[in-house]
Amino acid sequence: MSKVLMKGNEAIGAAAIAAGCKYFFGYPITPQSELPEYMSARLPKIGGVYLQAESEVAAINMVYGAAGTGKRVMTSSSSPGIALKQEGISYIAGAELPCVIVNMVRGGPGLGSIQPAQSDYNQATRGGGDGDYKLLVYAPGNIQEMVDLVQLAFDKADYYRNPVMILGDGMMGQMMEPVEFKEMPKMDLPAKDWATTGTQEKRKPNVINSLYLAAEELEQHNIHLQTKYQEMIDKEIMFEEYNMEGAELVIVAYGTTARISKAAVDLLQAQGIHVGLIRPITVWPFPYQAIKDLPESAKNILCVEMSMGQMIDDVRIGNEGQRPIHFVGRSGGMIPTPQLVIDKVKEILNGGK
Amino acid sequence: MAVVFQKTKGLTDVETHYCPGCTHGIIHRLVGEVMEELGILGKSIGVAPVGCSVLAYNYFNCDMSEAAHGRAPAVATGIKRILPDNVVFTYQGDGDLASIGTAEIVHAAHRSENITTIFVNNAIYGMTGGQMAPTTLIGQRTTTSPYGRDAATTGMPIKMSEMLAQVPGATFVERVAVNSPANVRKAKRAIKKAFEIQLEGKGFAIVEVLSTCPTNWGMNPVKALRWLEDNLMVYYPLGNFRDYQEVENA
Ligand SMILES: Cc1ncc(C[n+]2csc(CCOP(=O)(O)OP(=O)(O)O)c2C)c(N)n1
Ligand code: SF4
Ligand SMILES: [Mg+2]
Numbered sequence: 153m154s155k156v157l158m159k160g161n162e163a164i165g166a167a168a169i170a171a172g173c174k175y176f177f178g179y180p181i182t183p184q185s186e187l188p189e190y191m192s193a194r195l196p197k198i199g200g201v202y203l204q205a206e207s208e209v210a211a212i213n214m215v216y217g218a219a220g221t222g223k224r225v226m227t228s229s230s231s232p233g234i235a236l237k238q239e240g241i242s243y244i245a246g247a248e249l250p251c252v253i254v255n256m257v258r259g260g261p262g263l264g265s266i267q268p269a270q271s272d273y274n275q276a277t278r279g280g281g282d283g284d285y286k287l288l289v290y291a292p293g294n295i296q297e298m299v300d301l302v303q304l305a306f307d308k309a310d311y312y313r314n315p316v317m318i319l320g321d322g323m324m325g326q327m328m329e330p331v332e333f334k335e336m337p338k339m340d341l342p343a344k345d346w347a348t349t350g351t352q353e354k355r356k357p358n359v360i361n362s363l364y365l366a367a368e369e370l371e372q373h374n375i376h377l378q379t380k381y382q383e384m385i386d387k388e389i390m391f392e393e394y395n396m397e398g399a400e401l402v403i404v405a406y407g408t409t410a411r412i413s414k415a416a417v418d419l420l421q422a423q424g425i426h427v428g429l430i431r432p433i434t435v436w437p438f439p440y441q442a443i444k445d446l447p448e449s450a451k452n453i454l455c456v457e458m459s460m461g462q463m464i465d466d467v468r469i470g471n472e473g474q475r476p477i478h479f480v481g482r483s484g485g486m487i488p489t490p491q492l493v494i495d496k497v498k499e500i501l502n503g504g505k
Numbered sequence: 506m507a508v509v510f511q512k513t514k515g516l517t518d519v520e521t522h523y524c525p526g527c528t529h530g531i532i533h534r535l536v537g538e539v540m541e542e543l544g545i546l547g548k549s550i551g552v553a554p555v556g557c558s559v560l561a562y563n564y565f566n567c568d569m570s571e572a573a574h575g576r577a578p579a580v581a582t583g584i585k586r587i588l589p590d591n592v593v594f595t596y597q598g599d600g601d602l603a604s605i606g607t608a609e610i611v612h613a614a615h616r617s618e619n620i621t622t623i624f625v626n627n628a629i630y631g632m633t634g635g636q637m638a639p640t641t642l643i644g645q646r647t648t649t650s651p652y653g654r655d656a657a658t659t660g661m662p663i664k665m666s667e668m669l670a671q672v673p674g675a676t677f678v679e680r681v682a683v684n685s686p687a688n689v690r691k692a693k694r695a696i697k698k699a700f701e702i703q704l705e706g707k708g709f710a711i712v713e714v715l716s717t718c719p720t721n722w723g724m725n726p727v728k729a730l731r732w733l734e735d736n737l738m739v740y741y742p743l744g745n746f747r748d749y750q751e752v753e754n755a
Contacts (some may be wrong), residue, residue, distance in 0.1 A: 206611075210579040211579075216570070217581060218584065219583075346569055351567060357517075359562045359571065361562060402580050502565070
């Protein structure tokens with residue numbers, strides 16, 4: 153298929169529809185509104201449902217009900233809206249329902265700003281809802297990858313019966329790039345015999361539920377959930393390595409800051425300074441092993457984030473104290489330039505001068 | 506021998522956990538009977554609340570979804586929008602519907618979601634041990650209004666049926682009680698109508714059922730029924746507050 157020029161937010165919508173998602177529940181918030189707008193135009197035309205909920209709280213609970221019917225369903229928001237959705241996300245994870253949640257992150261805390269940020273890393277990977285649950289979180293680095301990951305996200309959500317998050321940012325949502333909608337390989341997925349679609353008086357009632365009044369049962373449920381999360385850790389970790397062999401310093405960055413860092417890596421290389429890049433594509437599960445196994449040549453690690461430093465905690469876990477970890481970032485909706493990264497790299501290599 | 510009474514197929518054989526004399530049980534039976542009589546058990550999907558009826562998902566003999574506190578109308582919306590030919594209902598208490606879930610119920614009515622809501626008003630938070638609800642009567646003692654509810658600091662008890670009747674999207678709003686055999690029969694008629702409206706695709710229907718909580722009211726079941734008649738039914742008058750079908754036909 154040929155390439156089309158699309159805005160990130162709209163490309164997500166098109167990818168979701170291509171993945172068989174016909175149901176969307178959302179609430180307007182910048183910088184992701186083009187996605188619900190796109191869905192409101194497309195879905196009614198293909199026998200689907202677009203519904204603008206009264207709040208993000210309602211939207212995610214509509215997703216809970218809709219996902220319970222076994223159909224592919226999506227919701228999207230940006231930071232403060234995702235914060236409101238945390239209650240429902242925890243219930244969806246607890247009840248083991250598949251769905252895809254998009255977060256086009258903006259500056260926080262509070263009402264924050266409407267410019268791009270990465271300060272929801274903790275909200276995405278640690279969760280803001282109650283209990284021991286995890287989301288599979290994809291952090292695409294460009295719009296093509298975002299499109300590919302949206303399709304993958306629906307399959308993984310169905311496979312694991314777990315919510316999957318696409319973690320973008322305002323920049324990724326608003327910029328335009330040529331994308332191709334590829335035919336994805338069909339995954340072998342289990343039948344959704346748990347769905348609430350009516351018994352037809354032919355089977356026992358199905359129940360969608362996250363309540364286990366007996367502590368022993370809830371513990372067993374949590375152990376079962378943990379088994380799924382372990383399987384995700386074993387099978388789903390994705391990351392990209394760039395210019396790593398012989399690198400004297402390694403940058404760790406995801407999404408938009410990884411793009412900026414890649415430009416910095418190339419510019420530094422042209423100056424004869426060899427810097428590598430590790431770009432986590434899944435931020436949960438996080439590629440700890442890749443951080444642990446950096447080449448001998450790398451003496452320093454630099455985290456680049458559009459936040460005050462959140463992913464850096466995962467880099468610390470992976471590093472296991474082997475190398476000094478440095479940080480450079482902008483926050484509040486400010487975007488780091490390649491020059492900022494270059495200057496920081498040089499400062500580190502010059503021993504902090 | 507002629508059978509004069511038997512268990513409805515609308516309820517499972519699971520023994521309920523309700524306190525002796527609690528009228529949640531009667532309301533369950535009415536909903537179960539209505540679903541059986543309308544022949545919709547096989548296509549019904551119920552949404553249970555958080556409250557004493559949280560375990561309703563074990564009692565209704567149809568597919569069930571357990572919602573977060575107050576969110577049942579949103580969950581029901583999600584189900585019904587995808588499965589418009591199924592029957593979707595919520596069963597909610599007054600803390601659930603009239604406090605934490607006010608936005609969800611108002612907007613389900615506002616969109617005229619084609620669902621049925623059974624709203625069990627016992628003027629108290631039963632499940633959590635008898636705290637004050639927005640529906641608690643003035644002067645009523647609860648564990649969080651130990652001196653009796655005071656309008657000056659907590660407002661007047663909220664009248665959900667009267668309020669929802671003002672929402673343009675609401676099709677059917679009726680308040681009933683289950684305090685006497687005659688009222689139980691009326692309650693069943695209202696519940697049946699609320700399901701029939703959904704089957705006809707006419708939109709949002711809610712039946713508010715005045716119910717007892719002997720345990721947290723601190724009364725025996727008989728006294729609780731009398732208290733309901735003498736107090737709840739006075740502040741919350743029974744009757745129909747909106748019947749769009751009748752308005753339409755008038
Ligand atoms: C978000 C959240 N807040 C609070 C609770 C605790 N809680 C459980 S049931 C309940 C009140 C239920 O009262 P009502 O809806 O009137 O039902 P009843 O038990 O009286 O039938 C509350 C506050 C909860 N489960 N979830
Ligand atoms: S606490 Fe009250 S509402 Fe709950 S089961 Fe007991 S009597 Fe019924
Ligand atoms: Mg109550």
